Amino acid sequence: MSKVSVLIIDDEESVCTFFRRLLQRKGYRTVTAVNEEEALRALDCGTYNVAMVDLKLPDTDGLTLLKHIKARQPACEVIIMTGFSTIKTAVQAMQLGAYEYLEKPFEDIKLIERLIEKATAVSCQGPREEEEEWSELAKSTGFLVGNCPDMRHLVSLAYKIAPKDISVLIQGETGTGKEVLARFIHTASARSDQMFIPINCGALSDNLLESELFGHERGSFTGAGNMRRGIFEMANKGTLFLDEIGEASLAIQVKLLRVLETGEFMRLGGEKQIHCDVRVISASNVDLEEAMLRREFREDLFYRLNVVKLVIPPLRSRAQDIPMLARYFVKQFNPTLTLSEEILDLLCQYDWPGNIRELSNTLRQAVALCDGKVILPEHFSGKLTASKPRSAAQNGQQAMTAAPACEVSSHQAQPPMERFWEHYGTPEALSQLSDGELTQLLNSLRGLEANLYAVMRQKGLSSSGSEALRDSEAASIKRTLLQHRWNITEAARSLGIARNTLHRKIKKYGLQNQ
Ligand SMILES: Nc1ncnc2c1ncn2[C@@H]1O[C@H](COP(=O)(O)OP(=O)(O)OP(=O)(O)O)[C@@H](O)[C@H]1O
CATH class of the missing domain: 3.40.50.300 (P-loop containing nucleotide triphosphate hydrolases)
Structure with missing residues (x-):
């Protein structure tokens, strides 16, 4: 096996000497540089497993050197050496691809040796072993x-x-x-x-x-x-x-x-x-x-x-993870159930404004509604096809298709809102629905309402100028709280928002349980 090779870049000769002695004792090849020019020359003349880079140099800085090193030798792992006052920059370097940072003054020799060994292993074998460590813990x-x-x-x-x-x-x-x-x-x-x-x-x-x-x-x-x-x-x-x-x-x-x-x-x-x-x-x-x-x-x-x-990225920007998350939640809620392929596709297409919490809550409800072995679109109260937060008009149509009693096909020519009112606009029409359908409709409307607020907020319609919107949001939250006898968990679930968010809104609107 070829010798491990380490490049040490620091303008303090004593630091270079310290590392040279430490690493040569372990049988490593070392090269030292005290400024940018020497560092670039060393990079041109040899390849390295690890580079120890001081954050502050007279003619350059560690971040610039990191870029040079990664551009010329991507497999070389960079350890930034930093004082306490520049830790933030060292962490920034890690976000830009440095392997780790080491704080000066150096205190724990064993820790330094272990760090260099780990960086060498990543340089030679890739980050697999390290990934295994954190995936186990996760x-x-x-x-x-x-x-x-x-x-x-x-x-x-x-x-x-x-x-x-x-x-x-x-x-x-x-x-x-x-x-x-x-x-x-x-x-x-x-x-x-x-x-x-x-x-x-x-x-x-x-x-x-x-x-x-x-x-x-x-x-x-x-x-x-x-x-x-x-x-x-x-x-x-x-x-x-x-x-x-x-x-x-x-x-x-x-x-x-x-x-x-x-x-x-x-x-x-x-x-x-x-x-x-x-x-x-x-x-x-x-x-x-x-x-x-x-x-x-x-x-x-x-x-x-x-x-x-x-x-943390929003769930919609990492849709590839949705099937894994969905299967995990379903298994937690009821290990005997599975998700159909069609549902997995729909889950991936949905926007998930409430992210993983919303995904988990949605699946909890679907599991509760599923009376067979496979979870199907009808167990989602129309949510996945119905309440994608796109436009209010689309949402109006979606809320309607959410209701199982609705025959959409015979009304294709009618505008969605009119069809909606025709089916659900009067107490008589509503009284025709079963208990389950009424609950589903209520949930769909809540989803629609929450999405509507989200879209209006995005469009700036919920700024302080829009008192009407604030009032109606407050009224809707109050109604839901009353319906759930001020049980915050249930009310938040019903509104499709986090408990924290509900607490905040209660405070914001000064709502009280009287
Ligand atoms: N990566 C994940 N793995 C497993 N469960 C997760 C993950 N992310 C979120 N969850 C679940 O989603 C729900 C919300 O998570 P969490 O409270 O950490 O989110 P949050 O971003 O802090 O929300 P908020 O901003 O509303 O406080 C929890 O039930 C949590 O268990």
Whole structure:
């Protein structure tokens, strides 16, 4: 077997000497370079398994060198060497294809040796073994990754940064699995035997959120009968997942920033500083950079939270994974059922605005409706063919075709909305339907309504100017809550939205259970 070959690029001679000695002892071939010119010359003269690259060089930077190396020798794995202040750039390098980063000053020789060995193995054999490591862990935590290259790249990066106590910001549409990913990172970290505590910053009022986060002393406000620890205290040595961080008020943001900067906070009404060691993973389904521009999100907090940003792709952009996810959910809900090929095609064509959560909920309902062995289109209440969020008119027609009693063919010439009203517009027509058909129709209408809001929002019709839309959304949510006796889980399922989103909307519209 040919010798492992390592290129060391650092302007500090002492670093080059350190690595040369360390690696030559292991029988590796080493070449050193102290600037860009030497580095390029070395790349022209030999091939390397691994390049150790300093992020800051007098005449260039690590990111530029990374590009040169990957362009000339794609199989050469790059390990970036960085100081604490430039970790963010090192993570950026990993997103651009670097294998890993190593923090200066070097402390753990064994760790360095292991890292170089792993990078060498990837350079020689490809990333298979490493992928096996994280896929095992993902499987054991119920995290389905699939085959989409973007998603696999994201999870591989998440796995590598998991043990490094840095803040992670996860962005992605609702239901894409931000919390699932956060749990995976926690499980892959050295904190995995400590607590993982999720909290939804959008679901609580300011006072409650503050008390949940930091705790309170006895008597600090009306109703605070006893001292209570907050989750920063409870999650000590563990991981805190701040979901919907974009919903936190500016006042809470200031307090979060302080605890992230100093590791210290005070309970509400308290006078003692409490120290905590918590890794923070935050998530948002709104674009925080835009929120920052609107001055709704603090820039300094954003930079604290966003050392690594992981953006989960929406389900519609990784349709190749839908059959695997669908089969998994069906097996979970009822292992005796299967999905027909026709359904798998329809599932792949649908847009899934509520992403994996919506897919899972939809299949749960289909499983409940299926009385045979194979799940068929009729078990979806017309949703897959009916409520693709395209245009309101299309949706009107789709809601109608959702209802099994409807004979569409004899009315082809009629406009969809008219046909809809003819069939369902009067109490008499509705009273002809069976209980099951009425429920199906109601669900289809809810789906239609939710999609309608989504499309109107996309078109900007739901801005503050559109009070009517807000009112009707609020009324629809209130009706659904009443129908489900304020059972949030059932109401959210019926509306086709996440529980968190429903909590947020209840708060936004000031709805109360009276
Ligand atoms: N990759 C996945 N593997 C398995 N289940 C998943 C995956 N992604 C999402 N889910 C399931 O979908 C549902 C929503 O996931 P999760 O709460 O993590 O999404 P989210 O992006 O945090 O949503 P929100 O923005 O509404 O808080 C959960 O039931 C979760 O188990």
